[in-house]
Amino acid sequence: MRGALLAALLMGAAAAAELPSYTITARDGRLIPATLSAPAGQRIKLNIVNAGRSPIEFENLRLRVEKVLAPGARSFVVLNPLRPGEYRFIDEFHPATGLFVLTLR
Numbered sequence: 001m002r003g004a005l006l007a008a009l010l011m012g013a014a015a016a017a018e019l020p021s022y023t024i025t026a027r028d029g030r031l032i033p034a035t036l037s038a039p040a041g042q043r044i045k046l047n048i049v050n051a052g053r054s055p056i057e058f059e060n061l062r063l064r065v066e067k068v069l070a071p072g073a074r075s076f077v078v079l080n081p082l083r084p085g086e087y088r089f090i091d092e093f094h095p096a097t098g099l100f101v102l103t104l105r
Contacts, residue, residue, distance in 0.1 A: 018077070023046040026056040026069070029094035040084040040104035047076045057092035058100075065089070 020039065024046055025032045038044050050056050050069040059066040063082075067075050084104050091098025 019043055019045050021047060023047040023049060024058070024089075024100055025049045025051050025052045026058070026091055026098065029091070029097045030051075031058075031089070031100040032089055034099060035101045035103065037103045037105060043078055043080055045076055045078050046102075047074065049087050051072050055093060056098065058089060059092055060089045062085060063087065091096050 022036055022038065022041070022044065024036075026049065047088045048058050048067055048069060050071055050073050053071050055068060055070050057066065058077075063079065065077050065079070067077060069075055073097070082104055088100040089100040089102065089105065
């Protein structure tokens, strides 16, 4: 029983380690990079870093993603497998310039 539990924990840790991870940095009202390509059909992790002097609200309402970060804060979101296409995210506090497009292939 203990061996099975240990094996399950190790498999879970290995799966988490294999999760593709990408970093988006908010600075001066912009999201950097502005575009990113990633594989479709698998979970991905978006690390969000607010390197600016004001708060941000990283969001895509269609995907139910919404993160508010104070200056200097970090967070992340994990997206479940999605179909190929473009997914647009914005910084709600800087909607004219805080744009990010995730392209899944």
